[in-house]
Amino acid sequence: xxxxxxxxxxxxxxxxxxxxxxxxxxxxxxxxxxxxxxxxxxxxxxxxxxxxxxxxxxxxxxxxxxxxxxxxxxxxxxxxxxxxxxxxxxxxxxxxxxxxxxxxxxxxxxxxxxxxxxxxxxxxxxxxxxxxxxxxxxxxxxxxxxxxxxxxxxxxxxxxxxxxxxxxxxxxxxxxxxxxxxxxxxxxxxxxxxxxxxxxxxxxxxxxxxxxxxxxxxxxxxxxxxxxxxxxxxxxxxxxxxxxxxxxxxxxxxxxxxxxxxxxxxxxxxxxxxxxxxxxxxxxxxxxxxxxxxxxxxxxxxxxxxxxxxxxxx
Amino acid sequence: xxxxxxxxxxxxxxxxxxxxxxxxxxxxxxxxxxxxxxxxxxxxxxxxxxxxxxxxxxxxxxxxxxxxxxxxxxxxxxxxxxxxxxxxxxxxxxxxxxxxxxxxxxxxxxxxxxxxxxxxxxxxxxxxxxxxxxxxxxxxxxxxxxxxxxxxxxxxxxxxxxxxxxxxxxxxxxxxxxxxxxxxxxxxxxxxxxxxxxxxxxxxxxxxxxxxxxxxxxxxxxxxxxxxxxxxxxxxxxxxxxxxxxxxxxxxxxxxxxxxxxxxxxxxxxxxxxxxxxxxxxxxxxxxxxxxxxxxxxxxxxxxxxxxxxxxxx
Numbered sequence: 001x002x003x004x005x006x007x008x009x010x011x012x013x014x015x016x017x018x019x020x021x022x023x024x025x026x027x028x029x030x031x032x033x034x035x036x037x038x039x040x041x042x043x044x045x046x047x048x049x050x051x052x053x054x055x056x057x058x059x060x061x062x063x064x065x066x067x068x069x070x071x072x073x074x075x076x077x078x079x080x081x082x083x084x085x086x087x088x089x090x091x092x093x094x095x096x097x098x099x100x101x102x103x104x105x106x107x108x109x110x111x112x113x114x115x116x117x118x119x120x121x122x123x124x125x126x127x128x129x130x131x132x133x134x135x136x137x138x139x140x141x142x143x144x145x146x147x148x149x150x151x152x153x154x155x156x157x158x159x160x161x162x163x164x165x166x167x168x169x170x171x172x173x174x175x176x177x178x179x180x181x182x183x184x185x186x187x188x189x190x191x192x193x194x195x196x197x198x199x200x201x202x203x204x205x206x207x208x209x210x211x212x213x214x215x216x217x218x219x220x221x222x223x224x225x226x227x228x229x230x231x232x233x234x235x236x237x238x239x240x241x242x243x244x245x246x247x248x249x250x251x252x253x254x255x256x257x258x259x260x261x262x263x264x265x266x267x268x269x270x271x272x273x274x275x276x277x278x279x280x281x282x283x284x285x286x287x288x289x290x291x292x293x294x295x296x297x298x299x300x301x302x303x304x305x306x307x308x309x310x311x312x313x314x
Numbered sequence: 315x316x317x318x319x320x321x322x323x324x325x326x327x328x329x330x331x332x333x334x335x336x337x338x339x340x341x342x343x344x345x346x347x348x349x350x351x352x353x354x355x356x357x358x359x360x361x362x363x364x365x366x367x368x369x370x371x372x373x374x375x376x377x378x379x380x381x382x383x384x385x386x387x388x389x390x391x392x393x394x395x396x397x398x399x400x401x402x403x404x405x406x407x408x409x410x411x412x413x414x415x416x417x418x419x420x421x422x423x424x425x426x427x428x429x430x431x432x433x434x435x436x437x438x439x440x441x442x443x444x445x446x447x448x449x450x451x452x453x454x455x456x457x458x459x460x461x462x463x464x465x466x467x468x469x470x471x472x473x474x475x476x477x478x479x480x481x482x483x484x485x486x487x488x489x490x491x492x493x494x495x496x497x498x499x500x501x502x503x504x505x506x507x508x509x510x511x512x513x514x515x516x517x518x519x520x521x522x523x524x525x526x527x528x529x530x531x532x533x534x535x536x537x538x539x540x541x542x543x544x545x546x547x548x549x550x551x552x553x554x555x556x557x558x559x560x561x562x563x564x565x566x567x568x569x570x571x572x573x574x575x576x577x578x579x580x581x582x583x584x585x586x587x588x589x590x591x592x593x594x595x596x597x598x599x600x601x602x603x604x605x606x607x608x609x610x611x612x613x614x615x616x617x618x619x620x621x622x623x624x625x626x627x628x
Contacts, residue, residue: 024338026360030428045586046340114344265623272359272588272619305586309579309628 003240004151006193009158009186016058016156019091023047023160025167030270035286038297040171041267042164045275045305049083049115051232052160052183052303053147057084059156060145061092069094071141076122076129078104079232080304081147086117097142099133101125107308148182149238158186164299165194172296175282177303178202178211178252179233181241187301188248199250203285205230206254211237215245215252229257229313232278232304259284261313267302276307317554318465320507323472323500330372330470333405337361337474339481344584349600352611354485355581356478359589359619363397363429365546366474366497366617367461371398373470374459375406383408385455390436390443392418393546394618395461400431411456413447415439421622462496463552472500478613479508486610489596491617492516492525492566493547495555501615502562513564517599519544520568525551529559529566543571543627546592546618573598575627581616590621 023043032038044052061073072095075085082098089096098117100109101124112119122132137144145153160183161174174191178184188200204211208226214237223236237245264280266287267273279302286293337357346352358366375387386409389399396412403410412431414423415438426433436446451458460467474497475488488505492498502514518525522540528551537550551559578594581587593616600607 050586268588268623272364274582274586274588309582309626312623312626314623 002151003244004155004158004189006189008151008155009162009190012059012152012155013159013162015062016055016159019058019062019088020055020159021047022163025164026271026273028270031266031283034266035293036290037286037293037295039286040164040168040297040299041271042160042299042301043273044160045273045279045302049080049087050304050306051080051084052157052301053080053084054087055159056150056153056156056182056186057081057088057145058091060150060152061085061088061094063152064143068143071143072097073145074098074133074136074142075145075147076100076133077147078108080306082108082117083111083115085145086112086115090116097136097140099129099136101129105308111306146238148180148235149240151240153182154186154189154240154244156186157183158190160301161187161190161299162194164301165190168299170297171198171299173199173201173293173298175201175203175285175298176301177230177233177278177281178204179278180235181211181237181245183301183303184249185241185244188244192248200248201250201285202252203281204252204254205233205260205281206256208233209254211245212252212254214242215249218246228260230260230278230281232276233281253285253289255281255284255288259287263287265314273302274305274307275302276304277313279303279305316465317558318469318472318503320503322465322469323476323504326373326466326469327473327476329376330369330473333372333376333402334369334473335361336477339478340585340587342584345580345597348580349607350604351600351607351609353600354478354482354611354613355585356474356613356615357587358474359587359593359616363394363401364618364620365394365398366471366615367394367398368401369473370464370467370470370496370500371395371402371459374464374466375399375402375408377466378457382457385457386411387459388412388447388450388456389459389461390414390447391461392422394620396422396431397425397429399459400426400429404430411450411454413443413450415443419622425620460552462494462549463554465554467496468500468503468554468558470500471497472504474615475501475504475613476508478615479504482613484611485512485613487513487515487607488613489515489517489599490615491544491547491592491595492518493592494549495525495551495559497615497617498563499555499558502558506562514562515564515599516566517595518566518568519547519574519595520570522547523568525559526566526568528556529563532560542574544574544592544595546590547595567599567603569595569598569602573601577601579628587616588619588621589616590618591627593617593619
């Protein structure tokens with residue numbers, strides 16, 4: 001795999017533009033007053049399938065050769081990437097094989113099935129997921145699309161920040177959450193290419209701070225038993241993502257669970273937008289570091305809005 | 315009071331345009347598939363103060379003479395109109411006196427206070443609310459701004475549908491909820507003036523169906539002990555609103571509480587938008603009457619998004 005650059009993001013945007021939503025950018029004077037900064041929220045919770053993941057999945061699927069496409073794609077995932085890949089494949093008219101642990105919530109299985117994904121259940125271990133997917137890939141010759149450790153996926157995710165900066169060209173800071181690093185690496189490539197003066201700052205739950213520790217150490221430290229309400233950020237950094245992050249990201253801030261819930265509630269109450277806990281992590285970092293960001297113009301990628309309404313933290 | 319016409323709505327729009335949000339119009343392919351129609355949601359939940367009420371309050375406040383404005387405005391309300399009038403007054407630089415029942419939820423008192431409203435608590439009866447407000451009006455000479463039985467308020471509310479039809483000019487039906495009739499009468503004036511072929515259809519909870527019964531009877535039947543989760547729709551129709559509704563509204567549909575909660579959950583889950591139960595009532599009517607609306611192009615005013623997150627119906 002090669003490390004993508006901004007040219008790849010421009011190409012990705014050209015390729016996927018007709019399939020994705022150019023999501024709106026919203027502001028909230030109440031939240032601006034509370035933080036003491038001017039914040040522009042790029043609403044990827046309003047993206048198709050309810051998350052930025054659809055951008056990367058689309059770019060991966062629509063970049064396939066016809067021969068690859070005919071064999072189909074696959075991934076093991078129980079989250080937003082699975083739904084995104086399923087819909088992207090359906091729009092391309094090909095099959096998406098999704099390996100999901102047997103204990104995945106019904107709501108997630110239902111979402112994947114609705115978007116046309118072909119579900120194969122496996123034991124709820126990473127090993128079983130990988131083995132099951134490998135077997136399908138071997139049998140059917142499908143292309144495995146990793147949720148973040150994939151150049152096409154990274155380039156797709158970078159289109160969100162490209163759109164943000166095309167609409168709001170002058171920003172001091174761009175922020176996003178970091179899990180596996182797909183969104184963060186794409187964000188950093190776009191932001192630094194468009195303006196080298198923009199700081200790219202990621203936010204991560206303290207209970208899943210492998211990216212923070214890896215960033216400080218200079219080598220990938222895997223996530224071991226992470227524990228956070230931000231269930232999209234449990235994964236370890238990818239090998240393609242890490243060098244991009246080391247080169248282009250200015251800082252990673254960690255935040256408490258309490259701040260995540262507080263930030264999420266703020267967006268729900270003040271902006272009337274449903275975001276999932278992972279999306280609230282950058283705003284949580286602002287809540288915890290008001291002085292540092294005082295009076296700045298800040299773009300935040302609201303990464304997604306998929307949450308079980310029957311199990312809310314408030 | 316005179317009955318407003320479309321010219322008043324055009325004037326209102328001109329007057330308030332710089333103060334309000336021109337709210338976005340969203341669609342959902344999942345909801346369209348479910349209903350079998352094409353639905354355009356005008357997102358007044360994203361309006362300032364989280365509800366369409368800000369339009370009417372703004373028009374009332376900015377239409378005052380300087381002498382009236384200097385004395386201030388007032389209302390008795392515990393809901394969205396109180397917050398809307400408070401913010402409109404603050405933007406005009408004048409005082410808003412809000413009479414609220416002493417048992418109003420803290421969250422509502424807080425919202426009014428945050429927008430700068432001056433709260434006077436009273437006994438939790440309609441009589442006490444009216445007497446308390448009259449006394450303030452007498453003492454201070456303020457202008458009382460009724461939440462819906464007011465020409466300026468009606469004209470302001472009508473600007474939402476004007477914006478909707480300026481963006482989506484070809485619609486078969488425009489729908490909104492009906493409580494006191496401020497939104498519905500403004501909606502009907504705009505829709506019928508812009509296109510006489512558009513059907514204007516209101517939706518109302520069966521548990522608070524005074525508008526439905528009044529519409530069928532031809533005279534105002536007051537709401538007695540209404541019971542519904544749609545707490546913005548408990549009031550009786552106003553005297554200015556009723557003749558407009560009789561003349562311009564094509565039908566009023568009543569819906570069950572179950573459908574309201576189902577429709578609300580659909581918008582939360584599929585559109586990632588927080589709407590209050592009252593806003594979900596038109597979509598609930600579509601859920602209950604799919605055949606009637608099959609293949610039509612339908613505009614719905616999502617009236618507001620103010621809801622206590624600590625007390626959700628799911």
